[in-house]
Amino acid sequence: MTLAGGCGARESPEAARDRAAETFLLAQIADVKRSISRIEKGELATRDRIAISVSESIVKQLIDATLPREATVAGRYRVRIESAEPFFRGTNAALVFQATARGLAPGSPAARVELGGSLERVRVEDGTLMADVTLAHFKVLDTSLGDLAGEAVERLVADNRDILGGLLPTLEIPVHLEQSVDIGGLDAGGVVARAGTLPLKMTVAEVIAVRRRLWVFVDAEAGPWISRP
């Protein structure tokens, strides 16, 4: 039985990737259908919200600029994240990171690995649009370590997900959302108008990744006007 359990040959990286792509596409199709249904039922209203649309290219540039980053997993492997590839399709804001894993001993063989994540918790913090990058899966693509070692690396990473998650940045999207509009006053020729501030309250309402863009819809509430002396 033990033999039977262990004799499953590891799939080729291409087959594993195609299988993952199929699963991902099916999920995207289901999610887009759900989103369309929400729009048609009036549950997804965007008209009165600020729309911010960010290309995959900007997010890639922002993350790549902070890479490479590396961490030691379970005191056995060194994982180095090299580059990121965002996929804003099918309402999913996915990110795929290319990385390498290598044993700590000098001359240890290396494995090419892929980390899958997503952009989560898009929010406005102090007028800045921010998002967390969370890790969803980790896959050894090809390895000179051998199948068993590859699976061992995956298991180790799964057990130490937080360590790699810590390498992934909190993303600042380069959009500034003002928290107020300040207007100066006037004192000229007997006409006096007081300066004032119009407070603004911004909250992220919807985040939808479609057609290679990340759409963030922000609720904005203006006022009431506050006069300044």
Added chain:
Amino acid sequence: MDLSSVRAIRLKRHRLLFLALLIATAATVVVLRVWRRPPPGPARLEALTRERDTLEDRWRDALVAAGETSLGEAPDADLVIGLPATLTRAIVGQVVTGVFGQATLTLTGLHVRKEGEVRTPRVLVRRTIGAYALDVDIHRVRGVLEAAAPALAFGDDRVDVTLPVRLVGGEGDAEIRLQWDSKGVTGVLCGDIDVTRTITGAVVPEDYEMAGSFAVAAEGDSIVLRPSFPDLAARIAVEPSAESWKVIEEIIRERPRGCEIALDAIDLRERLAGILGRGFNVQIPQRIFKAIPLPASVRRSVRVRGIALAMQVKPTAVVVRNDRLWYGSDVIVERAASARTRRSH
């Protein structure tokens, strides 16, 4: 065959059966483990990709049908910001009504003089019975403005604004001086007069309409609404208070009865009401409208994991439509240190 032989055979059968079952289970596990549904081929993946893309197009169409009418005209840029017309309307409306709601118009040191001769009525021989001079020194008149919600119309590159403005009231005070130089027989009955009194009054409400526009301009990394309004010529008229009219009447009553004819002929009340009621011009400069920065802009720098990143921002387009004001920028991200180095070369 004895009983023990039968039991031995049964036990053997059971063992064989258990072994067969064990082998069958193991075989099933091996088959399930080794055999997997084959991975999807390129045709399957292409079909799913096409289906997803078609659905994404439908998603976009659904959004347009739900009211995002200008979505197709949004700039094609790395970073696009679409401000809803409802928000722009709320911001412009509250800013202009806020600014006007607290605005005051103040006039000081105004002087008006009316003078003339008074003659007897036509039925008699026309004679000059005296000359008068009425000086009104307005110390200070302060009017208070209010604005109602403006009407906004979104054009190609501007927002047209019609703003109802009301001079809601206010108050003022003035010193009036009446000089009367009697002539002929009136001099005997009435004598000369030189009296000065202080009066107060209320600003007469008046409605105006200011029409202009805010040009939508990309300035730096943000969008600014730049005002273009003509100066508004407002007129402040003052209605003397009831107390002030009593003061005026007392000027007449304090005179001997013979003076009434002369003073009635001057018609002090009418002349004063004419001077103050005609009003005084005040120019409200267009500078009262300030540029309004819209509240979403592209940042020139961000920090990711403590690393300063600089943005090269290139605005691509500003599109003003009835539902949204769109602006787009292409962005190149680079580490701040390398950006500094590049600029210094």
